[in-house]
Amino acid sequence: MSEPAPTANGKRCMSSFVRVASTGEIPPGQAKAFVVGPREIAVFNVAGSYYAIDNACPHQGGPLAEGWVEGCVVTCPWHAWSFDVRTGAMTPSDLCTLDTFEVQVAGSAISVSLEPRS
Numbered sequence: 566m567s568e569p570a571p572t573a574n575g576k577r578c579m580s581s582f583v584r585v586a587s588t589g590e591i592p593p594g595q596a597k598a599f600v601v602g603p604r605e606i607a608v609f610n611v612a613g614s615y616y617a618i619d620n621a622c623p624h625q626g627g628p629l630a631e632g633w634v635e636g637c638v639v640t641c642p643w644h645a646w647s648f649d650v651r652t653g654a655m656t657p658s659d660l661c662t663l664d665t666f667e668v669q670v671a672g673s674a675i676s677v678s679l680e681p682r683s
């Protein structure tokens with residue numbers, strides 16, 4: 566088995582992935598939450614591309630997978646804070662940023678990294 570390639574900062578990435586769903590379970594424009602390791606992660610389907618962010622809104626913990634999705638932006642169902650699901654950045658302000666997680670799709674299997682992107 567070969568070592569993982571070093572990242573841009575020279576560290577080696579040892580992230581592991583957990584299968585969470587099949588592609589058919591998350592239609593375009595929708596999201597679903599999954600418990601992945603110690604966290605709850607929301608997986609979004611944006612026109613056939615999948616993105617994963619923390620499911621808990623940083624304001625008061627609203628469930629972002631139950632929010633309104635428009636393009637790449639999800640709006641929290643509790644008090645309407647909005648985030649770009651590709652970057653986790655709050656929009657339109659940059660008050661805070663959610664953790665994002667790498668997503669892998671192999672055939673119809675969607676897997677999410679256990680570790681957030683750094």
Ligand code: FES
Nearest residue numbers: 622624627641644
């Ligand atoms: S809990 Fe999400 S905006 Fe308040």
